[in-house]
Each structure stands twice: as C-alpha cells, then as structure tokens.
Amino acid sequence: MEKWQLAAEAAFVIPCCVRDLFRKSIPFWYFAFGGAAAVLLCILMPPGQEEVPEIALSVLPGAFLLLVCFATGEKIGAGDGIFFVLLGLMVRDAEKMLVLLCLSLLFSSAVSAVLLGMGRVRRSTKLPFLPFAGIAAAVLLFAEGGLLP
Numbered sequence: 001m002e003k004w005q006l007a008a009e010a011a012f013v014i015p016c017c018v019r020d021l022f023r024k025s026i027p028f029w030y031f032a033f034g035g036a037a038a039v040l041l042c043i044l045m046p047p048g049q050e051e052v053p054e055i056a057l058s059v060l061p062g063a064f065l066l067l068v069c070f071a072t073g074e075k076i077g078a079g080d081g082i083f084f085v086l087l088g089l090m091v092r093d094a095e096k097m098l099v100l101l102c103l104s105l106l107f108s109s110a111v112s113a114v115l116l117g118m119g120r121v122r123r124s125t126k127l128p129f130l131p132f133a134g135i136a137a138a139v140l141l142f143a144e145g146g147l148l149p
Helices: 002-021 027-043 052-058 062-071 078-091 094-119 132-142
Strands: none
Touching: 002 027, 002 078, 002 132, 027 052, 027 078, 052 062, 052 078, 062 078, 062 094, 078 094, 078 132, 094 132
16 A cells, blocks of 8 residues: 555544544535545546456445445434445455444444443444544554554
8 A cells, every 4th residue: 555545544534533533423525525535546546447346346335334324214324434435435445445344343332332331321322433443444554564664
C-alpha cells in the first residue's frame, strides 16, 4: 500500500470515527470529502480491468450495511454503510473490507455485551459504530505491519 493512500484513508476514517463517537452522526461534507478522496485515488492509481471486480466486491460490506439500515428502519445508520462503501473504494481489497466489517461487528458486540451486563445501557441504547471500525482498521494495519517501517 502506498503511504499517501494510507494517509488518504486515515484522513477519512479518523474524523468520521471521532465525530460518530461524540455526536453519533456524520455530516454530509465528511462523505463528500471521502468521495473526493476515492476519486483522487482512482485518478492517481487508475484500476486496471482486472481490478474492477475486486473494487466492486470491496463495496459490498457497505452495501450490506445500507440494506440492513433500510430493512431495519435505520436501526443501523445509513452513514455506517456510506462510510464502508467509500472506504471500500479507497482500499480496493474485498477480503480486507470483509474482515474489517467482521472485526467491527465483533468489537461492537463485545463492548455492547459488557455494557449490557454492567447495566450501563439498555437494548434500545444507540451506540456509535464507526469508532469500532476505526479500532478494527488500526488492528488490521498493525497486523499486516502497515504501522511499522
């Protein structure tokens, strides 16, 4: 992975995670920035014909979250799905995006179970999801050696 590609992804992921943690919402312009970053990456690193199917598969976790959002009456926010779609366009690796989604769900489930067990939240309490995606992304970067020289 190119260092500037990692920088573009971090510039999108970190503000979204922080905003979601404190406000439980992501403003539209964050997604506009993420879309612009994805387009810029496509210009700087144009995908070859063999990469197009991989990119299409990379956005499936986000598309899945959007379907769940609409199927559940927005129990999961649309912003989570849009975030994963845009990140998938930047990452361009379907396996990494699927692992990222699974780790995010695992981390949020574990924290939710602990908070429920402690009586700090109820079933109806809404927790922000993107901070768990940020933690999962950091874990994946560290696991693949992306944070070390």
